[in-house]
Amino acid sequence: MEDIVSLFFAYAKLGIKTRFQYKLDSVVSSFAVFFREAAGIIAMYFSLLKFDTINNWNINELMFLFSLIFITYGIFIVFFMALRDFSDWIKHGDIDRVMVRPRGILTQLVLCGADWLAALGHGTLGITLFILSANNVGVEWNAATILYYVISIASGVFIQGAVFLFFLAISIYFIETQNLKEIMYWNLRKFAGYPISIYNKFIQSLLIFVVPFAFVNYFLAQFLLRKPDMSTYPEWFMYISPFVGIIPYIIAYFFWKFSMRYYKSTGN
Structure with a gap:
């Protein structure tokens, strides 16, 4: 374990040096991520100037929901970004290079795949929203x-890691999975920024049972805020939120291990 930790920091140091080789471009890139994602928050703010609340959630409570999405994703891309882009590794033949090294494939992907610029942009936005909202909700x-919050943040990271680990396994069979990711992750992630109670039962079921974004932010926030729309769902959803992430991650991990038996090089 000590060796793996030292390798992570070695890769992190190398990655940061590589990313910040062109300092101006790196700074602009991080700000671009920040302002791109902040655009949705600004749109939500101006909408609430007219409607005041969304299903009894005010602007501070919605910012709190969004902060959880951005903080967990900022941490996620430090550890699991290579899982997000795994189909590119297969298409370009990079996974063959990883397989002949003495370390495990998943270990290498976690160690060397961090996107520090995107993590800085998403993480900064998430922390900013948290600071603006946490004392006003x-x-x-x-x-x-605080303990519940911290453990739930880790669970939210693992939930998203599980989603991309599942896509990683699917990529072994189909190579290109970008459109599937677009539908099952990126589009659902947009829904998850708002209280899931505003959606129909189909969307709610997707966000709870298929891609469990509801446990990344909604049920965590409900434990802390106790909004009236929680009465629609079983109360125990709030209490399992800090532990949900590990279950889909273990399932996705074993599915990936099984799928690797059928990996074939693209020959690139």
């Missing part, structure tokens, strides 16, 4: 709520 921050 009525949460009593104590040891218990």
